Amino acid sequence: MGRRPSYLDIVDDIRRQIVSGQLAPGATLPTCREMCAAYQVSRQTIGSAMIVLRTQGLVVGQQGRAVYVTANPHHLPSPADSSK
């Protein structure tokens, strides 16, 4: 069937860290380069994951600084599950 795209995998992973409190509100995500190394993907792929996370309102990116966790919502929309 449909292989799960890498960027949705990354979204899921970071989302879990936010929900579990491992990444508290106000915390910063690893740098772009570190995430590229950690997940073994390109910046574009990280960028796609960030688009999803920002659209869901889980994080906010600030240019030149970092990507911050915005909040710890009670219960989230589908885990970026557009492909069923």
Next chain:
Amino acid sequence: MGRRPSYLDIVDDIRRQIVSGQLAPGATLPTCREMCAAYQVSRQTIGSAMIVLRTQGLVVGQQGRAVYVTANPHHLPSPADSSK
């Protein structure tokens, strides 16, 4: 200041067509190629716009066929306004 990215421009445009009923539920979006030509951008940029629209639940893409408008919700979250 912050220039508005092309892909958010596209999101906003398509979203307006959906909300206004110009693109009814079940309708298909133009093909990827047509949108590239219409907005004068690359497929990646269209792809980024589609990620946002899918994450917001406005459309569903089906490989090999088309992208379908899912529903006409009453009111939507901020128009992909992650950057203020």
Next chain:
DNA sequence: CCACATTTGTCCGTATGTATC
């Protein structure tokens, strides 16, 4: 069933812009 074209979706490498330090 198989070959082929079309279309959506994803990914990479690279480049550029912008903001912060």
Next chain:
DNA sequence: AGATACATACGGACAAATGTG
């Protein structure tokens, strides 16, 4: 001025699904 970091964009490539013949 330079380094660092996030954000966007292009072009090319390949995979997956669909439809047609």
